[in-house]
Amino acid sequence: MSDAAPGPVVPAPGGAPDPTTTSGAPALAISGLRKAFGQKVAVDDLHLTVPTGSFYGLVGPNGAGKTTTLSMATGLLRPDAGTITVLGTDVWRDTVKAKSLVGVLSDGVALFDRLTGEQLVTYHGLLNGMDRETVAQRTGDLLDLLDLRAAGGTLVVDYSAGMTKKIALACALVHAPRLLVLDEPFESVDPVSAANIRDILAGYVRGGGTVIVSSHSMDLVQRMCDHVAVVASGRVLAAGTTDEVRAGSTLEDRFVELVGGRQHNEGPSWLHTS
Amino acid sequence: MVAHLLRLRFRLLFNGFRRSTWQLVGAIIGALYGLGLLAGIVVAMVGLSFADAEWGRAVAVLAGALLVLGWLVVPLLLRGFDQSLSVAKLRSFPIPPRRLLVALLVVGLLGVPGLVTLLASLSTTLSWIGEPVAMLAAPFAALLGALTCVTASRALESVGASLASGRRYREVMGVVVFVPVLLLGPLIAVVGGSVASIVDDLPSIAETVSWTPLGAVWSIPGDLALGDGGAALAKTGIALATLGVLLLLWRRALAVSLVAAPPSSGGSSRAKGLGAFGLFPATPTGAVAARTAVYWLRDPRYGGSLVALPVLVVLGVFLSVTGSDWFLVALGPLFGAVLGITLCAEISYDGTAFAAHLSTGLDGVADRAGRVLTLALFSVPVVVLATVVPLVVLGRGADVPAILGIALGLLLTGFGVSSVASTRFLMPVPAAGESPFKTPPGSTFKSQLGMYVAWAIVFALSAPEIALGVAAVITGELWLGLAALGLGIVLGGVLCVVGVRRGGAMLDRRGPELLASLRRTQGA
Numbered sequence A: 001m002s003d004a005a006p007g008p009v010v011p012a013p014g015g016a017p018d019p020t021t022t023s024g025a026p027a028l029a030i031s032g033l034r035k036a037f038g039q040k041v042a043v044d045d046l047h048l049t050v051p052t053g054s055f056y057g058l059v060g061p062n063g064a065g066k067t068t069t070l071s072m073a074t075g076l077l078r079p080d081a082g083t084i085t086v087l088g089t090d091v092w093r094d095t096v097k098a099k100s101l102v103g104v105l106s107d108g109v110a111l112f113d114r115l116t117g118e119q120l121v122t123y124h125g126l127l128n129g130m131d132r133e134t135v136a137q138r139t140g141d142l143l144d145l146l147d148l149r150a151a152g153g154t155l156v157v158d159y160s161a162g163m164t165k166k167i168a169l170a171c172a173l174v175h176a177p178r179l180l181v182l183d184e185p186f187e188s189v190d191p192v193s194a195a196n197i198r199d200i201l202a203g204y205v206r207g208g209g210t211v212i213v214s215s216h217s218m219d220l221v222q223r224m225c226d227h228v229a230v231v232a233s234g235r236v237l238a239a240g241t242t243d244e245v246r247a248g249s250t251l252e253d254r255f256v257e258l259v260g261g262r263q264h265n266e267g268p269s270w271l272h273t274s
Numbered sequence B: 001m002v003a004h005l006l007r008l009r010f011r012l013l014f015n016g017f018r019r020s021t022w023q024l025v026g027a028i029i030g031a032l033y034g035l036g037l038l039a040g041i042v043v044a045m046v047g048l049s050f051a052d053a054e055w056g057r058a059v060a061v062l063a064g065a066l067l068v069l070g071w072l073v074v075p076l077l078l079r080g081f082d083q084s085l086s087v088a089k090l091r092s093f094p095i096p097p098r099r100l101l102v103a104l105l106v107v108g109l110l111g112v113p114g115l116v117t118l119l120a121s122l123s124t125t126l127s128w129i130g131e132p133v134a135m136l137a138a139p140f141a142a143l144l145g146a147l148t149c150v151t152a153s154r155a156l157e158s159v160g161a162s163l164a165s166g167r168r169y170r171e172v173m174g175v176v177v178f179v180p181v182l183l184l185g186p187l188i189a190v191v192g193g194s195v196a197s198i199v200d201d202l203p204s205i206a207e208t209v210s211w212t213p214l215g216a217v218w219s220i221p222g223d224l225a226l227g228d229g230g231a232a233l234a235k236t237g238i239a240l241a242t243l244g245v246l247l248l249l250w251r252r253a254l255a256v257s258l259v260a261a262p263p264s265s266g267g268s269s270r271a272k273g274l275g276a277f278g279l280f281p282a283t284p285t286g287a288v289a290a291r292t293a294v295y296w297l298r299d300p301r302y303g304g305s306l307v308a309l310p311v312l313v314v315l316g317v318f319l320s321v322t323g324s325d326w327f328l329v330a331l332g333p334l335f336g337a338v339l340g341i342t343l344c345a346e347i348s349y350d351g352t353a354f355a356a357h358l359s360t361g362l363d364g365v366a367d368r369a370g371r372v373l374t375l376a377l378f379s380v381p382v383v384v385l386a387t388v389v390p391l392v393v394l395g396r397g398a399d400v401p402a403i404l405g406i407a408l409g410l411l412l413t414g415f416g417v418s419s420v421a422s423t424r425f426l427m428p429v430p431a432a433g434e435s436p437f438k439t440p441p442g443s444t445f446k447s448q449l450g451m452y453v454a455w456a457i458v459f460a461l462s463a464p465e466i467a468l469g470v471a472a473v474i475t476g477e478l479w480l481g482l483a484a485l486g487l488g489i490v491l492g493g494v495l496c497v498v499g500v501r502r503g504g505a506m507l508d509r510r511g512p513e514l515l516a517s518l519r520r521t522q523g524a
Helices: A066-073 A095-101 A117-127 A132-145 A161-173 A191-206 A218-224 A242-246 A251-259 B002-019 B021-048 B053-077 B097-109 B112-128 B132-163 B167-176 B178-193 B195-209 B216-225 B229-259 B284-298 B300-304 B308-321 B331-359 B364-393 B397-424 B444-461 B463-475 B478-523
Strands: A028-037 A040-050 A055-059 A081-086 A102-105 A179-183 A210-215 A227-232 A235-241
Touching: A028 A066, A040 A066, A040 A227, A040 A235, A055 A066, A055 A191, A055 A218, A066 A081, A066 A179, A066 A210, A081 A095, A095 A102, A102 A161, A102 B331, A117 A132, A117 A161, A117 B284, A117 B331, A132 A161, A161 A179, A161 A191, A179 A191, A191 A210, A191 A218, A210 A218, A218 A242, A218 A251, A227 A242, A227 A251, A235 A242, A235 A251, A242 A251, B002 B021, B002 B097, B021 B053, B021 B112, B053 B112, B053 B132, B053 B195, B053 B216, B097 B112, B097 B132, B097 B229, B112 B132, B112 B216, B132 B216, B132 B229, B216 B229, B284 B300, B284 B331, B284 B364, B308 B331, B308 B364, B331 B364, B331 B397, B331 B444, B331 B478, B364 B397, B364 B478, B397 B444, B397 B463, B397 B478, B444 B463, B463 B478
Parallel strands: A055 A210, A055 A227, A102 A179, A179 A210
Antiparallel strands: A028 A040, A028 A081, A227 A235
8 A cells, every 4th residue: 555645635534523423333334235126136135344444345247236236335226125324324214414424436327527527526515515615625625636627627528537537536525525435436547547546545544534446456456455345246255354355365366266257268269370 | 241230230229129118119100100101102192193294293303302301401410310330330340331331321221211211212103104104214213312312311421420520519510400490390381371372383493403413313204204305314314423422422431430530529628617606606506506507508408408499489470470479479478388397307318417416415405496496597587588578569568467477377387397297207318418309219209298298287287377367368457467477476486396395305215216217218
């Protein structure tokens, strides 16, 4: 983990601890979660506990149910069964309060991309009920932090894929959430920006926040996250600290071992040109 | 290769049906419509065979020229109305341009519009039943004509596509090009009114048109029937040359677009500062209002929903010039009814970006109220103007309170009804960035149904002020008019607030389900 803190200050997560959230409650606790789309069971009796202050990686093959799980954890998708609490607050009972604690970067969801970057972040801030001065200040900070200041006046629809991810991250951060839920935040982000984002997230965790990240990049998760859960077919196959889960080998090898499906051949013969 | 692409085309079509039954229903209705049209044409052609050859030719030439024109114009308006086999998607395959051209031509000809065109063209043969020479030539001319239609359309489209890859350009053109077409209705009404006087000129108009690339091919059988072999030969030359030039043009554009880089997002538009976000209050409601205001200005789908308004004005003026004022008198209420209901599509326009409202825990009432606020800011003045100006010009200033009461009542009630309606059902709308007039296939039927239901509810709820207003206009009693005005504002205002509240509560309850169905539509 890089400990070179970046220049601008990351919005401090959470502010004063809320007396009504049970102290010591995990940042995210999921139990018995289930969701089916018609015949297809996407999430099947999933249990997961994300300790407060952890940098949690969620890895799994395509279609493992990562996005579905994270959507349900952030109040975007109604589960069929199970309970989800964020810092002791039930997401589907006390929805508004739970949502105020969480910052979300969703994968496969459009942004209001006819706004400029600055307008979009401002919009998210105002939707969270923040006042104009705070929103303006934080929007500025976040644009600087993510190196988007110059693009602040450009419509988001004209952004590159990586810039779009970064502005979405700024939207997720603007209300200083206690828990940050990021679905594929590094997809199509260039290496330099990815490193910057990693630094920002590491700083956020050091400041007391909790981050949960889904990713396909085992390497990245192994270096970045202190906790990891391997998900496949809607279930958690292994969870714990990164060292526990990888059990001496690399996370990638351990992942392949757990999930299976690796093919040991070199493809059909016609593919070999020489 | 050709067969392969053709199979792909139909596979895409049928897979689309499997996704959505409504799409299938829409397609069946479309096909029935096409068949009905075709049956009408066939009957007309048989009828024409009993008429003078001169007339057969005139009708064929004029209708044919319009057909070619239609093939040229419609795809420009419904940009991407059939993008299932766009060149951009086929670019990565190693297909020589010449073969691709032939394949696309056949695919175009065997689509629904292509088949209807082909059959309609072939049916002109029937109008020459009495003229053996013309009857022999007609099928060939018809085939040539149908090919010209498809080629012209495709050529113009690919030339246009290489010109217009900038997003802003596309968006603006999408709206601008549509306005004259909407005016076509009133225009036809004008022409229709005086058609009796020009009916005698039709053959001579046709004579002129038949020497242009648009009409030449359709005139060949007619000329043969009239015994003018020289003209028929010359027109065959014109028709073949037209087709040749179009093919060449298309091939050129195709070759260019096959090697061109994928269209980039185009020039970046920039804006300074926060724009509307600095003007509206810094509350969640204000933020939604500001965001909606930005979208009304920047997203062509929003503005596109208003093109009906100028059309109404033109229609009203036209009707009043020809002697009946009622339409112009009712202009304000019509504006009110149209504008009030536009909110119905808003969540559908948001698409999955609506997730932002959901994940921030935005109060449903704030969502509804913000959208109503922006719409009200410009629609109330517009409705007032549309009511007052025509009445004053017509010298019926005394009717202003009554009509204004009806108009504002309809507008405000419309706000309330559409605030609830848009949380109940999603309108199939073109996705962000697509042409505002692109209708998702098979969607028209369902969305029209939803619209009509919403309208029926609006009119039913505004019945008191409508009754009072109409009574005031008939009796000419000023106090009745003032009562209608008061009732319209108060009742409409109450219904608007109730609608926003109920819609907001519904949104709080059904938000995740709404997002789930938005995701499904986006995937379509």
